[in-house]
Amino acid sequence: MSDRGDAPKPAENEPRTVDGPGSTGTAGAKPWQIRDASDRRKSRRRAADHRETLRRLTVASAVAAVGLNAALFLQTAVGQLGPAEVDRTVLSVLNAFLPGSTLQPPAEAPSPAPGAGPVVTTGGS
Amino acid sequence: MTPLPSPLWFVDRSAGEVTLLLMSAVMILGIVRSGVPTAFPFLVEGAHINLALLAIAFAGLHIVAAVLDPFARLGPIDALIPFVSAYRGTWLGLGVVSGYVYSANVLMSWPARRFSRATWVWLHRSMYVAWVLALLHSLGTGSDARNELFLLLNVLCVAGVLVAFLAVRVIEGWRAVPTLWAGLALLAVLVTLGIGIWAVEGPLQPGWARSSGTPPDLLRSH
Numbered sequence: 001m002s003d004r005g006d007a008p009k010p011a012e013n014e015p016r017t018v019d020g021p022g023s024t025g026t027a028g029a030k031p032w033q034i035r036d037a038s039d040r041r042k043s044r045r046r047a048a049d050h051r052e053t054l055r056r057l058t059v060a061s062a063v064a065a066v067g068l069n070a071a072l073f074l075q076t077a078v079g080q081l082g083p084a085e086v087d088r089t090v091l092s093v094l095n096a097f098l099p100g101s102t103l104q105p106p107a108e109a110p111s112p113a114p115g116a117g118p119v120v121t122t123g124g125s
Numbered sequence: 126m127t128p129l130p131s132p133l134w135f136v137d138r139s140a141g142e143v144t145l146l147l148m149s150a151v152m153i154l155g156i157v158r159s160g161v162p163t164a165f166p167f168l169v170e171g172a173h174i175n176l177a178l179l180a181i182a183f184a185g186l187h188i189v190a191a192v193l194d195p196f197a198r199l200g201p202i203d204a205l206i207p208f209v210s211a212y213r214g215t216w217l218g219l220g221v222v223s224g225y226v227y228s229a230n231v232l233m234s235w236p237a238r239r240f241s242r243a244t245w246v247w248l249h250r251s252m253y254v255a256w257v258l259a260l261l262h263s264l265g266t267g268s269d270a271r272n273e274l275f276l277l278l279n280v281l282c283v284a285g286v287l288v289a290f291l292a293v294r295v296i297e298g299w300r301a302v303p304t305l306w307a308g309l310a311l312l313a314v315l316v317t318l319g320i321g322i323w324a325v326e327g328p329l330q331p332g333w334a335r336s337s338g339t340p341p342d343l344l345r346s347h
Contacts, residue, residue, distance in 0.1 A: 054171040062179055065143050072139035075274055080130060089132050
């Protein structure tokens with residue numbers, strides 16, 4: 001059986017004193033100075049945590065905004081042009097960015113659902 | 126022959142709506158920051174600033190797409206000078222003015238606050254005007270006022286800003302000057318109601334495209 005944990009190092013068992021083993025190594029420092037140093041460390045850690053949270057929040061907001069933009073783009077395009085035309089538009093954009101791609105639009109436009117009437121659209125309305 | 130909209134036309138419309146959403150989020154965070162200064166000040170202010178800059182990026186995309194898109198034939202002059210556009214000039218002009226007010230607010234606040242705090246606070250309140258103008262621009266110029274998703278997002282923007290203003294800003298200010306803040310609360314509710322009635326009577330009615338100043342050759346029907 002391992003004796004790990006049974007025999008802690010002396011420094012871990014001794015109370016933190018100004019010049020003791022648990023101190024920050026500032027020989028001759030007053031207790032209030034040690035408290036201040038501890039507070040500063042906590043404050044720095046809290047600030048670092050807040051910065052990290054803010055960074056994550058900002059990245060998440062940016063990703064959500066881009067995603068919403070894409071969803072609204074597709075919705076407006078499908079609503080005005082129809083799915084087939086949107087396929088061609090998206091593929092034309094992809095082909096413009098990836099000239100070597102072999103993406104092709106479907107040979108035939110999708111047939112309308114049974115009973116679906118013609119869609120009336122107003123350009124720019 | 127009626128020209129078909131290009132992909133840029135749809136980028137323009139979607140980026141405009143996202144800009145309004147981001148502006149609304151920035152407004153809400155700003156209201157919380159000023160009304161409850163002790164509530165996570167670093168996070169709220171940081172998010173307020175970062176989302177304001179993100180909104181500028183989307184507003185830039187909105188404007189560039191509008192200018193490059195051949196469908197509505199908008200040019201740099203239309204994007205820079207309000208109320209001169211042949212395409213829904215009044216409503217487009219409100220967006221241009223909103224952009225200027227918003228840009229002025231960002232310039233006097235970032236990367237560091239300019240002016241004394243009291244002056245800056247008063248000038249910064251012009252963001253309320255910028256936001257209302259952006260909302261009117263979205264409903265009046267926006268091609269998607271009757272689209273359910275766009276309408277839902279617009280309602281969420283208005284509700285979010287109004288609730289934040291009434292529940293945070295007005296309640297906080299009420300303690301100091303009740304009469305003033307009661308008046309401002311009433312004004313906010315009346316402005317919201319007015320915009321709502323106008324939207325129902327105008328942009329949400331069929332035929333708004335024609336009456337709002339869309340050039341006749343862009344109006345097509347099948």
